[in-house]
Amino acid sequence: MQLLTNISTLYTCKDEGSQGDLHPIENAAIAWQDGVIQWVGPESGLPGEFAGTEVFNAGGRMVVPGLVDCHTHLAFGGWRPDEFEMRVQGRSYLDIAKSGGGILSTVKATRQASENELYKKASDLLDKITGSGTTTIECKSGYGLSLKDEIKTLRVYRRLADAKPVNVVSTFLGAHTIPPEFKSKREEYIHLIMDDMIPRVGEEKLAAFCDIFVEESAFTADEARRILERGKQYGLRPKIHADQLTSCGGAELAAEVGAISADHLERISDEGIRAMAEAGVIGVTLPLASLYTQEPFLDCRKLVDAGVGVAVATDFNPGSAPSYDLTLAMMLACNLGRLTPAQALKGATLYGAKAIGLDDRAGSIEPGKSADFLVVDAPSINFWMYHYVPDREIEVFVGGRM
Amino acid sequence: MQLLTNISTLYTCKDEGSQGDLHPIENAAIAWQDGVIQWVGPESGLPGEFAGTEVFNAGGRMVVPGLVDCHTHLAFGGWRPDEFEMRVQGRSYLDIAKSGGGILSTVKATRQASENELYKKASDLLDKITGSGTTTIECKSGYGLSLKDEIKTLRVYRRLADAKPVNVVSTFLGAHTIPPEFKSKREEYIHLIMDDMIPRVGEEKLAAFCDIFVEESAFTADEARRILERGKQYGLRPKIHADQLTSCGGAELAAEVGAISADHLERISDEGIRAMAEAGVIGVTLPLASLYTQEPFLDCRKLVDAGVGVAVATDFNPGSAPSYDLTLAMMLACNLGRLTPAQALKGATLYGAKAIGLDDRAGSIEPGKSADFLVVDAPSINFWMYHYVPDREIEVFVGGRM
Numbered sequence: 036m037q038l039l040t041n042i043s044t045l046y047t048c049k050d051e052g053s054q055g056d057l058h059p060i061e062n063a064a065i066a067w068q069d070g071v072i073q074w075v076g077p078e079s080g081l082p083g084e085f086a087g088t089e090v091f092n093a094g095g096r097m098v099v100p101g102l103v104d105c106h107t108h109l110a111f112g113g114w115r116p117d118e119f120e121m122r123v124q125g126r127s128y129l130d131i132a133k134s135g136g137g138i139l140s141t142v143k144a145t146r147q148a149s150e151n152e153l154y155k156k157a158s159d160l161l162d163k164i165t166g167s168g169t170t171t172i173e174c175k176s177g178y179g180l181s182l183k184d185e186i187k188t189l190r191v192y193r194r195l196a197d198a199k200p201v202n203v204v205s206t207f208l209g210a211h212t213i214p215p216e217f218k219s220k221r222e223e224y225i226h227l228i229m230d231d232m233i234p235r236v237g238e239e240k241l242a243a244f245c246d247i248f249v250e251e252s253a254f255t256a257d258e259a260r261r262i263l264e265r266g267k268q269y270g271l272r273p274k275i276h277a278d279q280l281t282s283c284g285g286a287e288l289a290a291e292v293g294a295i296s297a298d299h300l301e302r303i304s305d306e307g308i309r310a311m312a313e314a315g316v317i318g319v320t321l322p323l324a325s326l327y328t329q330e331p332f333l334d335c336r337k338l339v340d341a342g343v344g345v346a347v348a349t350d351f352n353p354g355s356a357p358s359y360d361l362t363l364a365m366m367l368a369c370n371l372g373r374l375t376p377a378q379a380l381k382g383a384t385l386y387g388a389k390a391i392g393l394d395d396r397a398g399s400i401e402p403g404k405s406a407d408f409l410v411v412d413a414p415s416i417n418f419w420m421y422h423y424v425p426d427r428e429i430e431v432f433v434g435g436r437m
Numbered sequence: 438m439q440l441l442t443n444i445s446t447l448y449t450c451k452d453e454g455s456q457g458d459l460h461p462i463e464n465a466a467i468a469w470q471d472g473v474i475q476w477v478g479p480e481s482g483l484p485g486e487f488a489g490t491e492v493f494n495a496g497g498r499m500v501v502p503g504l505v506d507c508h509t510h511l512a513f514g515g516w517r518p519d520e521f522e523m524r525v526q527g528r529s530y531l532d533i534a535k536s537g538g539g540i541l542s543t544v545k546a547t548r549q550a551s552e553n554e555l556y557k558k559a560s561d562l563l564d565k566i567t568g569s570g571t572t573t574i575e576c577k578s579g580y581g582l583s584l585k586d587e588i589k590t591l592r593v594y595r596r597l598a599d600a601k602p603v604n605v606v607s608t609f610l611g612a613h614t615i616p617p618e619f620k621s622k623r624e625e626y627i628h629l630i631m632d633d634m635i636p637r638v639g640e641e642k643l644a645a646f647c648d649i650f651v652e653e654s655a656f657t658a659d660e661a662r663r664i665l666e667r668g669k670q671y672g673l674r675p676k677i678h679a680d681q682l683t684s685c686g687g688a689e690l691a692a693e694v695g696a697i698s699a700d701h702l703e704r705i706s707d708e709g710i711r712a713m714a715e716a717g718v719i720g721v722t723l724p725l726a727s728l729y730t731q732e733p734f735l736d737c738r739k740l741v742d743a744g745v746g747v748a749v750a751t752d753f754n755p756g757s758a759p760s761y762d763l764t765l766a767m768m769l770a771c772n773l774g775r776l777t778p779a780q781a782l783k784g785a786t787l788y789g790a791k792a793i794g795l796d797d798r799a800g801s802i803e804p805g806k807s808a809d810f811l812v813v814d815a816p817s818i819n820f821w822m823y824h825y826v827p828d829r830e831i832e833v834f835v836g837g838r839m
Contacts, residue, residue: 114820114823114824115823116817116819116820116823116824117819119771119778119819119822119823120777120778120779120819123771123772123775123776123777123778124775124777125775163826163828166828167826167827167828326769326772326773327772329772329773357823357824357825358824358825358826359826360825360826360827362827363765363825363827367728369521369525370525370728370729370731371728371731373525373526373527374525375522375525375526376521376522376525377522415518417518417519417521417522418516418518420521421516421517421518421521421759422516422518422759422760423759423760423762423765424565424569424760424761424762425569425762425764425765425827425828425829426565426568426569426827427827
C-alpha cells in the first residue's frame with residue numbers, strides 16, 4: 036500500500052453533478068496498491084490499516100487527476116513547420132494541400148518511415164507528453180491510408196501501450212482523407228477500408244474506435260454511416276471529426292450512429308447540439324486546432340449549458356495542432372471557449388476519459404481507478420489556468436509511480 | 438575572452454532590411470569579453486587571437502538573441518485568479534472593476550505590500566522569466582498611484598536592475614487610472630502626477646519613460662499631452678497604452694508627441710498606422726492581453742506592411758495578461774496577428790529593444806552589444822514557433838554568463 040498525504044485540496048473530478056463540480060476534499064490523502072486507488076478522503080479520516088506504508092508528501096500542494104488527452108495523432112513521419120509560415124501569410128489549408136502540403140505530405144513521410152522509426156519518434160514525444168501531465172492518451176492512425184501503413188501505425192500504438200506506464204488507447208482513422216492513388220477511385224478506397232482494413236484491425240484488436248473525417252473535402256455523411264457501421268461489426272465504437280470547416284451535419288450523425296464522441300465542432304448547428312445532448316455524445320473541443328488554423332473557436336459553454344459533456348484535448352498532429360500542451364488547450368478553452376477553469380479541468384480529465392470509454396479506470400481520483408494524479412504547484416484551479424506559465428512544477432504519478 | 442561555438446545557425450537579428458530579415462550565419466561562433474560581444478561570424482573565420490579561451494559548445498543547435506520583453510507590469514501585490522473565471526463567464530472588465538475588482542484591487546494590494554515584499558515577489562518572478570529566455574525587460578509602475586507607492590514600485594525595479602544579470606528598464610505609469618480617493622477630483626490627481634510624481638521620478642532617475650493609459654475609462658488625449666510633455670521636461674520619453682478598448686486616437690497622439698512606442702493598438706485606425714510609420718513610433722503588440730480580455734487581436738501584418746516596426750511583448754500583469762511566456766506571445770502573434778515566425782522573433786528581440794531605447798546594447802547579436810543569447814533546441818525558427826511546447830530546452834546566456 037502506498038500513500039500520498041499533505042494535500043491542500045484534492046479535486047476528485049468524480050462523475051457527479053455538473054461539469055464544473057470538481058468535488059474537492061480539503062487536507063486529503065490517497066491510498067493505492069498495485070497502481071489502483073484503494074481509498075480517498077480527508078487525511079484525518081485515513082483508516083488505521085494504511086499506517087506504515089510507503090508515504091509520498093504532496094508538500095501542501097493541490098492534487099488533480101492525471102490529464103486525459105482524448106484526441107491525438109501521435110505517430111507520424113516528418114513535420115510541417117513551413118506550412119505554418121504559409122498559413123499565417125494567408126495561404127489556405129486547401130491551397131497548401133493542393134501544392135503538395137497538408138495531410139498528404141505527412142502521409143508520404145509516414146509511409147516512408149519504418150515501424151521502428153515511427154515508434155522511436157512517438158515514444159520520445161510520449162515521454163514528454165507524460166512529463167507535462169497527461170497520463171491517458173488516445174492515438175489515431177490515419178497517416179498511413181494503406182492496409183500496411185495503417186496497421187504499422189496501430190502496431191506502434193500497441194507497442195507504446197505495452198511499454199509505457201501511461202494508458203494508450205488506439206483509434207483507426209483510415210477514413211482521414213482519400214489517398215492520392217485513389218483520387219479518381221473513391222469508392223475503391225472506401226471498399227479497402229471496409230473490406231480489408233476494418234476486418235484486420237478488428238481481428239488483431241488493434242483499435243478500440245473507428246473515426247472518420249466528415250467534411251466536404253473528406254467523407255460524406257452517407258460514406259461515414261457505411262464505414263462506421265462496418266466498424267461496429269468488428270467491435271470498433273464510432274467517433275467523428277465533425278463540423279470543423281463546414282457545418283455538415285457531423286454532430287447529428289454522431290448522435291444517429293451512437294458515436295462515443297464528436298470532435299472539433301467549430302461549426303456545429305443548434306440541432307446538432309440538441310441531438311448530441313439527447314444521445315449522450317461527448318463533444319471534444321480542440322482549441323489548439325482552431326488557433327493554428329485561424330478558424331473560429333467552439334463556444335463550449337453553449338454545449339455545456341445544453342447538457343453536452345465537453346472534453347478538452349490537444350488534437351496533437353504535425354499540421355493543424357503541432358502542440359501537445361494540454362494545459363494550454365485548457366487555458367484556451369477558458370479564454371476562447373468560455374469554459375470556467377473547473378469545467379476545463381473536468382473536460383481534460385473525466386470527460387476526456389468518457390470520450391474514450393475509459394472512465395471506469397481514468398479521469399477521476401476514486402477507489403478502483405488507476406492511481407494517476409498530478410501534484411500541481413498552484414494555490415487553486417483558477418490560479419493554475421489563469422497564471423499560465425511554461426515552467427509550472429507538476430509531479431506526475433502514473434499507475435501509482437512518480 | 439569567451440566563446441560559443443558549434444552553432445548550426447546564428448540568427449543575428451541585426452537592424453538591416455525588413456522585419457522578417459534575421460540575417461542568419463551558418464556554422465557560427467560568438468566571442469565576448471566582460472559581457473560584451475567582440476566578434477560574430479562563421480566559426481571557420483574565427484580570428485586566431487580568440488584561441489585558447491573559455492569555450493561553450495552550442496551542440497549544433499541554433500542561437501538567437503536573448504528575448505526582450507518591452508512591456509510588463511512586473512511588481513504588484515496579490516493576484517486576481519477569480520476575475521479570470523468571472524470574465525470567461527461573461528462579466529465585463531468594467532463590470533468587474535465596478536464591483537471592486539480590476540486594476541484597483543491590485544492597487545490596494547500593492548499599496549499594502551512593503552517594498553521588500555514587492556521586491557521578493559518580483560525577484561522570484563524575474564528569475565523564472567529569465568529562465569524562459571527573456572534577458573531584457575521593461576517594468577512599469579502604475580499600481581501605486583500615490584507618490585509614496587509609485588516611488589516604492591520604481592525602487593523595486595532599481596534594486597532588481599542592480600541585483601540581477603538581466604537588463605531592467607523602468608517606466609513611470611502614474612497615469613494608469615484615477616485612484617479611488619481622487620475619483621471626484623480628477624484634475625487634482627493630474628496635478629499630483631505633474632507637480633509631485635514626475636519631478637521626483639525625474640530627479641531620482643527612477644524611470645526612463647513616462648507612460649499613460651489613453652482610453653475613455655482612463656485619460657483623455659489632452660490630459661496625456663500635458664502629462665507626457667511634463668515627463669519630457671524631466672527626461673522621461675513618452676510611451677502610450679493606445680487604442681486598446683476603443684479607437685481614440687492614441688496612435689496619432691503617439692506620433693504627435695514623439696512617443697518611442699504605442700502599445701496594444703487592437704483598435705488602431707488607418708490614419709494612426711500612417712502617423713506611426715511616418716514618425717517612426719514602434720507598435721507593441723500584446724497578444725496575451727487580447728487573449729485574456731477576449732478582445733480582437735491586432736493585425737500586426739498590416740502595421741508591418743505599412744512600415745511600422747512591431748515589437749511583441751507579454752504585458753505580464755495580474756489582471757489582463759497573467760502570463761510571462763514571451764514564446765507563447767510570439768506564437769500567438771503568428772497565429773492571430775499574422776506575423777511570420779521570423780517577424781515575431783525580430784519583434785521580441787530587436788524591435789522590443791527599440792521600443793525601450795536599448796537597441797544600442799540589446800536585441801541583436803553584434804559586436805558591442807551585451808552577450809545575451811539563447812541556445813534553442815529546435816531545427817529552425819519556423820519549427821520553434823510552430824511546435825510550441827512547454828518544455829522546450831533553452832540555454833540562456835545573459836551578460837555572457839549561462
